[in-house]
Amino acid sequence: MGHGVSCARTGDEHDFFRAAQLGDLDALAALLDADASLARRATLYDRLSPLHIAAANGHLEVLSMFLDRGARPDAVDRHKQTPLMLAATHGNIGCALKLLQAGANILMFDSVNARTCLHHAAYYGHVDCLEAILSAARTTPVADSWGFARFVNVRDDYGATPLHLAARQGRPECLQVLLEKGAIVSALTGSYGFPGSTSLHLAARSGSLDCIRKLLAWGADRLQRDSAGRIPYAVALKRNHGACAALLNPSSAEPMVWPSPLKFISELDPEAKALLEAALKEANREREKNILKGTKYSMSSPTRHDDIIDDEDACSEVSDTELCCICFDQSCTIEVQDCGHQMCAPCTLALCCHNKPNPTTLTLPSPACPFCRGSISQLVVARTRTPSDPDKPASPTSPQLTQRQSRRSRNLSEGSGSFKGLSSAISKIARGSSRMAGSDCGDMDKPEHDP
Numbered sequence: 001m002g003h004g005v006s007c008a009r010t011g012d013e014h015d016f017f018r019a020a021q022l023g024d025l026d027a028l029a030a031l032l033d034a035d036a037s038l039a040r041r042a043t044l045y046d047r048l049s050p051l052h053i054a055a056a057n058g059h060l061e062v063l064s065m066f067l068d069r070g071a072r073p074d075a076v077d078r079h080k081q082t083p084l085m086l087a088a089t090h091g092n093i094g095c096a097l098k099l100l101q102a103g104a105n106i107l108m109f110d111s112v113n114a115r116t117c118l119h120h121a122a123y124y125g126h127v128d129c130l131e132a133i134l135s136a137a138r139t140t141p142v143a144d145s146w147g148f149a150r151f152v153n154v155r156d157d158y159g160a161t162p163l164h165l166a167a168r169q170g171r172p173e174c175l176q177v178l179l180e181k182g183a184i185v186s187a188l189t190g191s192y193g194f195p196g197s198t199s200l201h202l203a204a205r206s207g208s209l210d211c212i213r214k215l216l217a218w219g220a221d222r223l224q225r226d227s228a229g230r231i232p233y234a235v236a237l238k239r240n241h242g243a244c245a246a247l248l249n250p251s252s253a254e255p256m257v258w259p260s261p262l263k264f265i266s267e268l269d270p271e272a273k274a275l276l277e278a279a280l281k282e283a284n285r286e287r288e289k290n291i292l293k294g295t296k297y298s299m300s301s302p303t304r305h306d307d308i309i310d311d312e313d314a315c316s317e318v319s320d321t322e323l324c325c326i327c328f329d330q331s332c333t334i335e336v337q338d339c340g341h342q343m344c345a346p347c348t349l350a351l352c353c354h355n356k357p358n359p360t361t362l363t364l365p366s367p368a369c370p371f372c373r374g375s376i377s378q379l380v381v382a383r384t385r386t387p388s389d390p391d392k393p394a395s396p397t398s399p400q401l402t403q404r405q406s407r408r409s410r411n412l413s414e415g416s417g418s419f420k421g422l423s424s425a426i427s428k429i430a431r432g433s434s435r436m437a438g439s440d441c442g443d444m445d446k447p448e449h450d451p
């Protein structure tokens, strides 16, 4: 990339830009003391300001010095690129933050492809810079003039959004952040790639399995066609990305999708979210294993191995929690606020996946707690309940607890088969309720003889 210092007009200028490139603060200060006007110069050909050079090379001290001396954070070079765009391109997060702090405009477009700093961060995969820019977008005037959602989906000259670029370049972390901030998963490109491509087409082209997994989990459509009439599956096949093609094959099992009502629960508790995401990943890993079984792609990748280790850690942490009352298979790891009802992460996901948008209003009903039907506004990590817990006494505020404990012990004593436990619990509940009307409930858990 042409961020060098060639074509300076005078010897002093050359020394000056050279010192900026090297981050030589002392030399810069001496040169500026001799000629303060150097700070306003730019390189002859590329029109790089000292700020551009410092940002591209990650020299935070130099950058700060120029800003302190009044350099304009939004100076543009020959390609109308700002220092912030160069910091985002090269992943120099310190410089990016400093420029944002100094009021750098995030809504500037370069003259190459009309891309913003957000496009550059997504394209080059610098997720820290991407997050810093998005966080600035919430507070700077851009939020008022453009709106945050529009900024996240800002298009370049070819109709590519930052999400399209992240998918094309195989940047799963950037993809994830953009999706969480409201990037539209079904957006079509203008003339970028094949016209009418979705991010899923572009991920299929790059052969990034991780991007494809994330897009599918976010509800990307495997059947959407680009202007050439191709679905993402055909794109992956053409590029010989066999494992990607297997996941994109419309005849393979439907992926489990991150439940859309949860997307809009504001500030979903980070720990609960991590548990739900792990459950989703696990469900889709199982599905993937079945899809890839018997193909040459079935061997497990190193990243998959790491995931399994993580999951084992998570399991040992929650081993003391109650058994989920819905599936009788997994531990309760998620708790509904404020009713305090608990269930496992896979059941929480399944519950929320049943909510389809209202066809007339297109609004999403918020998911309801399966125990009390109260609407779920927040999910947190389930706390282990012990009799000594002062906040959550075993009774009377948690009527389910004693039942749950007895079901759990019965389930364990009958073996770990979840179906066995489930059928036993159902028959027990049926017997209990038929008996409930006439007798006291106290002997519900006592052994009894069938009539």
Ligand SMILES: [Zn+2]
Pocket (backbone or CB within 6 Å): 324, 325, 326, 327, 328, 329, 330, 343, 344, 345, 346, 347
């Ligand atoms: Zn469950």
Ligand SMILES: [Zn+2]
Pocket (backbone or CB within 6 Å): 336, 339, 340, 341, 369, 370, 371, 372, 373, 374
């Ligand atoms: Zn509840």
